Amino acid sequence: MEDEMIEELRNFNSYVWLPTRVETQLQIKTEDFKQDRFGARSRLNLIRNTLSGLKVGKVVDLAGHSGYFSLELLDAGTVSESVVYDINDEVLRFGERLAMRMDLQDAIKFVKKDLRLDNIADLPDADLALCLNLIHHAGTLFDRDAVATLGWGKYATQYLSVLRTKYRYAIVGVGFKSRHPASWPVFKPLRPLYFCDIIAKSGWRLIYDANIYDLATFGEEEASGLRTRRSARIRLAQLMSAIVGHRASNAVYDRFRKPHASKLNKYHIFILS
Numbered sequence: 001m002e003d004e005m006i007e008e009l010r011n012f013n014s015y016v017w018l019p020t021r022v023e024t025q026l027q028i029k030t031e032d033f034k035q036d037r038f039g040a041r042s043r044l045n046l047i048r049n050t051l052s053g054l055k056v057g058k059v060v061d062l063a064g065h066s067g068y069f070s071l072e073l074l075d076a077g078t079v080s081e082s083v084v085y086d087i088n089d090e091v092l093r094f095g096e097r098l099a100m101r102m103d104l105q106d107a108i109k110f111v112k113k114d115l116r117l118d119n120i121a122d123l124p125d126a127d128l129a130l131c132l133n134l135i136h137h138a139g140t141l142f143d144r145d146a147v148a149t150l151g152w153g154k155y156a157t158q159y160l161s162v163l164r165t166k167y168r169y170a171i172v173g174v175g176f177k178s179r180h181p182a183s184w185p186v187f188k189p190l191r192p193l194y195f196c197d198i199i200a201k202s203g204w205r206l207i208y209d210a211n212i213y214d215l216a217t218f219g220e221e222e223a224s225g226l227r228t229r230r231s232a233r234i235r236l237a238q239l240m241s242a243i244v245g246h247r248a249s250n251a252v253y254d255r256f257r258k259p260h261a262s263k264l265n266k267y268h269i270f271i272l273s
C-alpha cells in the first residue's frame, strides 16, 4: 500500500503534495518529491495562519486537485468540513485515499465537476471558497467562449461576484504568466494591481495579498502588498505601459527581468472577505 502510494505519487503531475502527516508516515523527504513546489508550504502556512483568526467551518475547494490544502486544514482543526471539486478523477481518487489514511474521510468529499462560470452558483454554501490557481486557466482550459466574449477582466469580475454572493471568505490564487490569463492585455507587473480592482468591483474586500516568491522569500509580513501598493515603482510601470503599450512593454520587461525571477514570481495569492 505504501509503496503503491509512493509509486503513484511519482507518476502524478506537479500538483500532488502529501499532507505532512502522510509524508511522515511514508518517511518521504520533502525534496525528493518536490513537496514545496509552487510555494505549496508557504501558501499553506499563510492560509492556516489567516484562517486560525477567523471562524471558518465549511470550505469548498475549487479545483482542489487531491485536496492537499483542505486535508492539511482539516488535520490542523482549522476548518471542519471540505468539499473538493476537480475535473480530474484520478487525482480526486488519490485524495480520497489520502483522506482515509488520515482518518478524515467523514470530513471531506471529493467531487468530479467541470467548474464553469455558469455553474459555480450551484455549489453548496460554505464559509470559505478556496480557489487556488484555477481562474487564470479560464479562456484556455475552460470557458473559452465566455472569456473570448467578455475579456478575462470582466469574466473574472463576474466569477468573483458569484462567489461573493455565496461565501464570507475567498482565497484566490492567480498565475500571471505570459499566456495566462488569456484575453487580458495588461502589462505584467501591473497585473496583481489590476486584479485588486477586479476584487473591489466584485464586492470583495482585500484582507491580504502577496506574490508567492515574495511570500516564500521574505515571509508573510514583508511580502504583504509588496506588488500591489501604488508605490513609485508601480506608478513608473503604469507610465511605461501607457507610453509604449502593454505588448511592447511586456517584451522589454521580459528581456530585463532578473534571472532570479523564479516560477513563483508568476503566482499571487489574494485573501478576501
Ligand SMILES: C[S@@+](CC[C@H](N)C(=O)[O-])C[C@H]1O[C@@H](n2cnc3c(N)ncnc32)[C@H](O)[C@@H]1O
Residues within 6 Å of the ligand: 015, 062, 063, 064, 065, 085, 086, 087, 088, 091, 113, 114, 115, 116, 131, 132, 133, 134, 137, 141, 142, 173
Ligand atoms: C494548477 S492546478 C491547481 C491545483 C490546486 N488548487 C493548487 O493550487 O495547488 C489546476 C487544477 O484545476 C483543475 N481544473 C482545470 N479545469 C477545471 C475545471 N473546468 N473544473 C474543475 N477543475 C478544473 C485541474 O485538474 C487541476 O487540478
